[in-house]
Amino acid sequence: GENVEQHPSTLSVQEGDSAVIKCTYSDSASNYFPWYKQELGKRPQLIIDIRSNVGEKKDQRIAVTLNKTAKHFSLHITETQPEDSAVYFCAAYQAGTALIFGKGTTLSVSS
Amino acid sequence: EAGVTQSPTHLIKTRGQQATLRCSPISGHTSVYWYQQALGLGLQFLLWYDEGEERNRGNFPPRFSGRQFPNYSSELNVNALELEDSALYLCASSLYSYEQYFGPGTRLTVT
DSSP states (O other): OEEEEEEEEEEEEETOOOOEEEEEEETTTOOOEEEEETTTSOOOOOEEEEEEOSSEEEEETTEEEEEEETTEEEEEEOOOGGGGEEEEEEEBBBBTOEEEOOOOOEEEEOO | OOEEEEOOOOOEETTOOOOOEEEOTTTTEEEEEEEETTTTEEEEEEEEEEETTEEEEOSTTTTTEEOTTTTTTTTEEOOOOOOGGGGGEEEEEESSSSSSSOOOOOEEOOO
């Protein structure tokens, strides 16, 4: 079955810096890759996603890139703000199954 | 548009008892997924229901079961509770199984 690995497990940056979180997946049949943000005590929220026919997608300060050949995808956050502090999860999905999540990255943005 | 709702918010049970957790999807969504979020283990897929049928299950024992009702709401039943079942149980709903939106979760504590 699918396996998703996520790095780093913790990431500390200064406000205004960029943050990058990387994930790799094992099953080439996976074709949808969402990213979720989970603040303490709250539900995971879908912040951006990408499908396998697209290499990059941007939404304001966040972007996701996908390299199908290498089976890895990354989340990029620019101009980080304290409110970006949260746990971020990547996931991989293929039709007929369910989201398989990485173990999460705790992002801390200090002002 | 109302989001995914779950009840109860918290549930305290003793070992060996049964727990029932409930989920109402976003209006119009036909798929419901259940995930377990245990401390340090990320989100792990439990069960997927679509159009009233169980479509897939994760690597959990048969004492984890559930069903989906004609109105697409769902319940998760956990029999013969064990201490390690203590976790946050999240449900998510989707329309075409790609974008999944999470509920606030039910915190299950087994003593």
